[in-house]
């Protein structure tokens with residue numbers, strides 16, 4: 001067991017941190033105020049090789065292991081979890097799904113432009129009546145001659161409005177339940193496909209989500225990804241990577257808040273001394289550091305397990321659940337330590353706090369992860 005980062009990991013850590021400081025932070029305040037995502041960031045990440053660190057080199061990624069990728073994501077997210085999630089979501093969730101379940105032809109056609117930032121890939125699972133319970137998906141795909149005809153709606157989809165290629169899960173035979181679900185590739189511009197942006201969000205401002213509509217959208221047979229009946233299982237490969245991203249991203253935002261608190265607590269004077277000299281403030285800062293460190297090693301360990309191909313269902317749920325709840329606590333404490341200044345965007349803590357709330361929902365809610373951990377320990381599913 002070696003807790004030291006190697007030279008390559010340190011190099012990527014440094015590179016990602018500089019990228020966040022130089023390419024995200026300067027425009028973040030304005031973009032967050034207007035809830036605007038700048039897609040140009042995707043190309044910039046690609047130009048430095050930071051867009052798809054975990055995808056194989058043959059498809060345009062860097063071919064790094066998941067621990068090194070997680071170290072990169074943590075540093076990028078120090079600036080903004082919402083922005084980096086939108087920028088990297090294509091390679092992370094649907095990209096991993098396609099890598100795992102796609103045909104060689106599909107991978108060669110769709111993954112390289114995603115890794116170069118020329119095409120935005122989107123993963124569309126969730127619907128108005130199918131959130132945590134994906135088995136309730138109502139979007140249909142009906143085979144008519146040599147085409148699949150897709151009808152339905154998807155909501156809260158990352159990059160839904162700006163995506164170029166959509167991996168959509170649809171029901172091919174309701175009587176089959178989950179065994180009837182299949183994944184299809186739909187390209188933007190296909191007749192019958194439309195999207196609208198999602199506005200008025202509590203947090204995740206500066207990110208990018210949209211709602212999708214499929215109205216008699218026809219795709220050729222070769223656009224089906226993997227076997228019918230394995231769609232949710234295949235999607236979970238991408239969702240597992242997204243969970244790692246969210247866990248480590250939450251460590252990034254929590255660390256950013258801690259760093260800001262340490263600086264602020266040394267500078268802000270009340271009752272004749274820096275607020276950091278008051279024991280109650282020190283206690284909170286100590287608890288922040290302790291929880292961040294615990295989340296980091298929990299998450300780094302599961303990243304290492306994932307790289308080694310070791311089964312990690314329970315461990316990934318522990319990491320995603322613990323890190324997101326940790327970030328929610330750390331970021332809310334950070335706002336309080338900054339007093340009224342914490343409520344305005346001259347400091348990073350308010351933005352991180354809003355994103356931490358949202359991070360507890362996507363990639364599986366806290367309750368879903370509790371139930372997954374429970375199922376793994378008890379051998380009983382409480383949510384079926």
Ligand SMILES: Cc1cc2nc3c(=O)[nH]c(=O)nc-3n(C[C@H](O)[C@H](O)[C@H](O)COP(=O)(O)OP(=O)(O)OC[C@H]3O[C@@H](n4cnc5c(N)ncnc54)[C@H](O)[C@@H]3O)c2cc1C
Nearest residue numbers: 123124125126131132156157158204361362363365367383
């Ligand atoms: C910023 C953002 C980006 C997203 N991006 C994507 C995307 O790219 N693609 C995509 O497909 N989806 C995406 N989503 C949707 C996301 O995956 C869902 O929001 C999530 O799966 C939860 O579903 P839901 O919101 O419908 O909540 P619900 O499933 O309706 O849950 C509501 C509440 O009930 C609880 N609950 C539900 N069932 C149980 C149970 N059995 N036991 C105990 N508690 C339960 C939940 O924990 C939660 O607290 C995104 C969401 C957000 C916020």
